[in-house]
Amino acid sequence: MSAVIRPDAPVLLEIRDLHASVENQPILKGVNLTIRAGEIHAVMGRNGSGKSTLSKVLAGHPAYTVTAGSVFYRGENLLDLDPEQRSRIGLFLGFQYPVEIPGVSNLEFLRVATNARRKERGDEELDTFAFEDVVRERLSVVQMDPAFLDRSVNEGFSGGEKKRNEILQMALLEPVVAILDETDSGLDIDALRIVAGGVNQLSSPDNATLLITHYQRLLDLITPDAVHVMAAGRILRSGGKELALELERSGYDWVDAELARLDGEAERQPLEVA
Amino acid sequence: MVAAPVVTAAAAGSGAPALAWLAELAGAPLPTRRQEDWRFTDLTALAAIPVGVAAPAAGRALDPWAELNLPAGVTRLTGTAAEAQLGTALAASGCDQHWPVLLNGGARPALLVLKVEGDAGSLELPLPVSAGEGVAAWRLLLVLEPGARLELLQVPAPAPGQRQLLSLVSEVVLGEGARLQLGCLAQGHNHAALLHHLAVRQASASELQATLVSSGWGLARHEPRVVQEQGAARTRLLGLQRVDGRQLADTHSFVRFDGPDGELDQLHKAVADGSGRSVFNGAVQVPRLAQRTNAAQLSRTLLLSDRARIDTKPELEIVADDVKCAHGATVSQLQSEELFYLRSRGIDATTAAGLLQRAFCHEVLRELPAAAHRHDPMTALLGAA
Ligand SMILES: Nc1ncnc2c1ncn2[C@@H]1O[C@H](COP(=O)(O)OP(=O)(O)OP(=O)(O)O)[C@@H](O)[C@H]1O
Ligand SMILES: [Mg+2]
Numbered sequence: 001m002s003a004v005i006r007p008d009a010p011v012l013l014e015i016r017d018l019h020a021s022v023e024n025q026p027i028l029k030g031v032n033l034t035i036r037a038g039e040i041h042a043v044m045g046r047n048g049s050g051k052s053t054l055s056k057v058l059a060g061h062p063a064y065t066v067t068a069g070s071v072f073y074r075g076e077n078l079l080d081l082d083p084e085q086r087s088r089i090g091l092f093l094g095f096q097y098p099v100e101i102p103g104v105s106n107l108e109f110l111r112v113a114t115n116a117r118r119k120e121r122g123d124e125e126l127d128t129f130a131f132e133d134v135v136r137e138r139l140s141v142v143q144m145d146p147a148f149l150d151r152s153v154n155e156g157f158s159g160g161e162k163k164r165n166e167i168l169q170m171a172l173l174e175p176v177v178a179i180l181d182e183t184d185s186g187l188d189i190d191a192l193r194i195v196a197g198g199v200n201q202l203s204s205p206d207n208a209t210l211l212i213t214h215y216q217r218l219l220d221l222i223t224p225d226a227v228h229v230m231a232a233g234r235i236l237r238s239g240g241k242e243l244a245l246e247l248e249r250s251g252y253d254w255v256d257a258e259l260a261r262l263d264g265e266a267e268r269q270p271l272e273v274a
Numbered sequence: 275m276v277a278a279p280v281v282t283a284a285a286a287g288s289g290a291p292a293l294a295w296l297a298e299l300a301g302a303p304l305p306t307r308r309q310e311d312w313r314f315t316d317l318t319a320l321a322a323i324p325v326g327v328a329a330p331a332a333g334r335a336l337d338p339w340a341e342l343n344l345p346a347g348v349t350r351l352t353g354t355a356a357e358a359q360l361g362t363a364l365a366a367s368g369c370d371q372h373w374p375v376l377l378n379g380g381a382r383p384a385l386l387v388l389k390v391e392g393d394a395g396s397l398e399l400p401l402p403v404s405a406g407e408g409v410a411a412w413r414l415l416l417v418l419e420p421g422a423r424l425e426l427l428q429v430p431a432p433a434p435g436q437r438q439l440l441s442l443v444s445e446v447v448l449g450e451g452a453r454l455q456l457g458c459l460a461q462g463h464n465h466a467a468l469l470h471h472l473a474v475r476q477a478s479a480s481e482l483q484a485t486l487v488s489s490g491w492g493l494a495r496h497e498p499r500v501v502q503e504q505g506a507a508r509t510r511l512l513g514l515q516r517v518d519g520r521q522l523a524d525t526h527s528f529v530r531f532d533g534p535d536g537e538l539d540q541l542h543k544a545v546a547d548g549s550g551r552s553v554f555n556g557a558v559q560v561p562r563l564a565q566r567t568n569a570a571q572l573s574r575t576l577l578l579s580d581r582a583r584i585d586t587k588p589e590l591e592i593v594a595d596d597v598k599c600a601h602g603a604t605v606s607q608l609q610s611e612e613l614f615y616l617r618s619r620g621i622d623a624t625t626a627a628g629l630l631q632r633a634f635c636h637e638v639l640r641e642l643p644a645a646a647h648r649h650d651p652m653t654a655l656l657g658a659a
Contacts, residue, residue, distance in 0.1 A: 059618050060617075060618070061614055061618075062610070062614065063610070082617070082622075082623070083614060083617040083618050084617045084618075084619075084620050084621060084622045084623070084626075086618075087617070087618055087619055087620035088620045093618055095615065095618075098615070099611050099612055099614075099615035101612050101615065101616070101629075101630070101633065102633060103632070103633025103634065103636045103637060104616075104629050104630070104632075104633045108629075109616070109619070109621075109629070112619075112621055112625065112629070113616075113619035113620050113621055116619070116620030116621055116622075117620050120620070152633075153615075169619060173619070173620070
């Protein structure tokens, strides 16, 4: 289990011994992670270690099958819910590769999505006009040009524009737990600041963020409460923000030795680093 | 020769008698599936259309377009002036002996001949049909003088719940530099059939955009046929057909370039759901004299059910050597990544699928003449979302 950072805060997300496979290929092999209100967690790890798989399993992607373990979201069995229900109750996934949907207007998409969440929360749904006001105000969080609203969802957006569009969605949906899968990759320096600023602005003592990233430069701007290293489908090591700095210095060479050592053990428990 | 579209009196007959009667009306036996052009489309389904007499008494015939308000620049021709060019586009595009055209001739169609000069703006042509069961036929001829312009919308629709066969034959003659934007928004129902021929002669520098949209018919067959008589013209053909249940929609298009430097841009889309069947056959002929022809044809089908069936085939005959001819056909299902992305934003699976279907259809629907908006074509096509 990862280190307890805010022992008194309510647990928002509790992942226990999560195993998942895609096309009968096991990818996640026993992930444990507890996220409490107010926390920011960073997940790092080599390419292919299973970070995006974890995020998609949490969001309910139908291609992934959970073969063992459990995930509780505010005490509710998350794995019982459809992807749309997970979103409505406050789970948000910022995609590593946001999907282009030609022919579906970005504005209409954002409105339908926002209303689905509002309905769940008992807020009144917004008509086109009321929504325009809300979205314009939220655009400022990501400093995005309103012209992007009139285009098809992500179609022809540059890499950075797609990521800003993800944060705009997050700003509109006001999630309780946001998982941001490499939202920093593909961003220029200014955009990185804007996106990090957006995340900081949206963080509160009542919500939590799971940042998947390869780079310290994001963690310079968003200070994580905990850093986890994924390898071969599990969390191999957890620590404070200094763990990310250590990785930046020494890379992932130690991972192989650790995995080999773990394979030798009967019990495979992720290590904890105080 | 002007007559109301005739819905023949219903009779008790079914099966073979109806087919024999239709053959008699056309003066030719029904095509069978042994003929290449009808391989996938079985006209024996027309047996469900009630038999009746071929024509009403002359006194009952009313001109459905007597009250038609024509925009400035459009005049209606009658008598010999009307008949002079009748049939020329059918003959030029090689379909004057097609069975649906023969049937139309035999069914005493309501006839409308329009001459268009200058910029005539837009016209929505009503195709009224009475509530009886049987065959109703319309025959149109549109002559655009050189440089003339028109936007024309047709909305053929069967009377609700009635077993009707609608037969629509339109001919268009486009003079030099003339421009026609034509839309046909055909919303049917399970008991109705539509046989639609559109034959066009294009002079050089003329532009044709024809957008044919149909959904909901028990059986629908569209045959847009275009001849660029001197080449050097522009043709855009757009099609969208949707089938569900046990419906069948078939588009057989034909374009021939009888001169150099012609352009064709064709997009045909189909949405196949339920046990529906969608057929597309796109013939393009580029004879030796049609050098520097630039033709592109794309057929895209969205397959929503594993019981639906689609048959799509380009049929390119290219003899000229200096031409650009691109063609492609794709069949896809709703993309699972797109669906997941929408669902991950709280949009339920049904709404998400609806959004993606709308997006697929939008590409063609937006090309309909502006007058189509008042018919809310998206809702007509997909039902209220
Ligand atoms: N749909 C799939 N089919 C087959 N293999 C898959 C599928 N999805 C993921 N995998 C495999 O699972 C492993 C983990 O992939 P994942 O995308 O989770 O890695 P990641 O840690 O996010 O990597 P990166 O840092 O490159 O984004 C990889 O080996 C990948 O090839
Ligand atoms: Mg990844």
